[in-house]
Each structure stands twice: as C-alpha cells, then as structure tokens.
Amino acid sequence: MREGLTQRLYRDFADLYRQHALPDSESLMCYGFECGDGWYDVLYEMSTKIKAAVDAEEDVEPREVAVSQVKEKLGGLRVYMSGNKVDVDGVRQALEDASRRAASTCERCGSEGSLKKNHGWLMTLCGECEETRKANSERRLQVRQQRLKMLLKDSGVDTSERVSL
Numbered sequence: 001m002r003e004g005l006t007q008r009l010y011r012d013f014a015d016l017y018r019q020h021a022l023p024d025s026e027s028l029m030c031y032g033f034e035c036g037d038g039w040y041d042v043l044y045e046m047s048t049k050i051k052a053a054v055d056a057e058e059d060v061e062p063r064e065v066a067v068s069q070v071k072e073k074l075g076g077l078r079v080y081m082s083g084n085k086v087d088v089d090g091v092r093q094a095l096e097d098a099s100r101r102a103a104s105t106c107e108r109c110g111s112e113g114s115l116k117k118n119h120g121w122l123m124t125l126c127g128e129c130e131e132t133r134k135a136n137s138e139r140r141l142q143v144r145q146q147r148l149k150m151l152l153k154d155s156g157v158d159t160s161e162r163v164s165l
C-alpha cells in the first residue's frame, strides 16, 4: 500500500498500529500494509470497528490490543493481532467483516471484485484491473520473446519458428 494511505492509518489509529515502529524481530507491522491500495477502505473500516470495540470494553486498555501484521495471502486479506486482550467479540467480528469485504473488493482499485486465478497465482480483482494485468503480462512476454529472438539471431540460430519461453 502506498505511503500516504499507510501514514493515514498509522495516524488515525495510533494505538492499534503502534507496532510499526518495532523491529521485525518483534512485529511484522514494520512492513506496513502488505496489500494493494484497493483495500484501504476495508482496513479503515476494520480499524474503526476495532477501536470502537476496544473503547466499549471497560477492562481493556487501547494499548493492550495491537495489529502485528496485515497482508494479502492467496488473494485474501490476513490480519494478525497481538496482545492478550484481543479476544473481544467486537474485535473478532471486525476481522471477519474485513476479510469478507476484502474477498469481494478489488485489491488494486477498490471496486467490486472477485478471486481471479492465473497460473496458480491468486488475486482479488475487478474485471477492468484483471484485463490490465493480463495485457501487461502479455506485453512483458512479447518484449522478452523479442529480446530472446535478437539474442538467438546474433548467435546464428534460426528464429523463423515462434520462440517459446
């Protein structure tokens, strides 16, 4: 996620994301939000709900609940918490809601999306971002084939047949 959005989440939910300042031996939050910008709204809503749930619990202090990692895995949103007071109903509900919402939200642009599969690779995308991604990878492949053909030509190999990588 780009820096501006990351900093906004750190600023608005300073207690929740305070572990971003810790070394990676203590928390993986130092790597920021390891997902696309499209999930910013999902994370903002989740953070708002967690904060509200923690504020509503009399015996839980805000500093007893922290997020230790946020990442995309197999096309889904994964959020890990730390602290012995994270087992609050509202917190668990907020994590479930975020995971469900992310599963139908394009990770690139935030539009409605669904899980897309490509060569064993998974990502939640909308139709348009999926087309862009396909076009880009097709273009990269063409450039690579062009380069390979030139290399082979230089070395005297017959390139009249389509070169496959």
Ligand SMILES: [Zn+2]
Binding pocket: 106, 107, 108, 109, 110, 111, 113, 125, 126, 127, 128, 129, 130
């Ligand atoms: Zn999209």
